[in-house]
């Protein structure tokens with residue numbers, strides 16, 4: 124694994140402003156910074172005060188449940204259920220909550236984990252998930268506006284579902300490797316990532332250098348997934364990232380929330396983003412079918428799964 128350098132630092136963008144409304148100068152400033160950061164790094168840190176860290180206490184309780192309960196977290200969608208007990212990433216354990224920004228989605232999950240209910244968990248998780256979805260929606264609006272295709276924003280938002288993946292990374296013991304989660308790009312349209320007070324997320328810069336992200340309590344990483352890379356015709360690229368448990372401060376809890384397009388719509392580059400200088404790079408695709416493709420063992424280690432899945436072959440990347 125490459126050594127870390129201090130040459131990169133993710134841009135930090137303020138989303139706490141009370142008047143951060145479309146059309147204001149504060150909005151335009153944040154929009155410029157956000158789109159610039161997405162084009163340069165594929166991600167940035169958003170300062171965002173609508174979130175409360177009480178959710179991590181609830182996550183501790185969740186991961187304390189017996190393993191036979193946690194594995195009840197299943198889904199018909201690929202890669203949506205319990206993940207853990209994997210020999211090459213022994214520190215990692217996670218569960219998925221589909222439609223996490225809705226009461227129904229949270230209750231479906233909670234009822235499996237706690238048949239007698241758990242209101243404190245439901246309340247904290249729903250509040251977090253809604254706030255993170257609102258943040259992502261602001262960023263998506265900024266991107267659509269910035270590329271002059273805001274007329275597609277409303278229909279995009281209507282076609283999005285959110286999957287929240289809650290994660291626990293235990294501390295490495297003794298000589299155990301520090302790898303929390305392997306390098307990958309997200310398969311989502313976009314993702315938001317929040318953590319307790321233990322850092323560990325690392326991003327790969329355009330120059331190939333890995334660098335760590337230090338997050339303050341009211342901050343969330345906003346990250347491009349493969350789907351926005353296709354949609355934007357690669358103006359924005361999904362960054363490679365991984366988790367390394369280098370800090371010795373106990374377990375790391377994090378929540379990554381991923382947006383996926385509904386089954387009934389295709390992820391498709393707007394015609395306005397295709398021209399002679401920007402030939403179409405990815406054919407329209409069904410988001411969940413792409414997830415299904417990626418879930419196959421033989422496709423997990425592809426350098427760019429999206430390119431293999433739906434890249435336009437005559438174009439040089």
Ligand SMILES: O=C(O)CCC(=O)C(=O)O
Pocket residue numbers: 288290304309316318323324364365366377378379
């Ligand atoms: O835990 C984190 O910070 C990131 C997790 C992640 O990259 C993922 O679940 O896709």
Ligand SMILES: [Fe+2]
Pocket residue numbers: 307308309364379
């Ligand atoms: Fe990720």
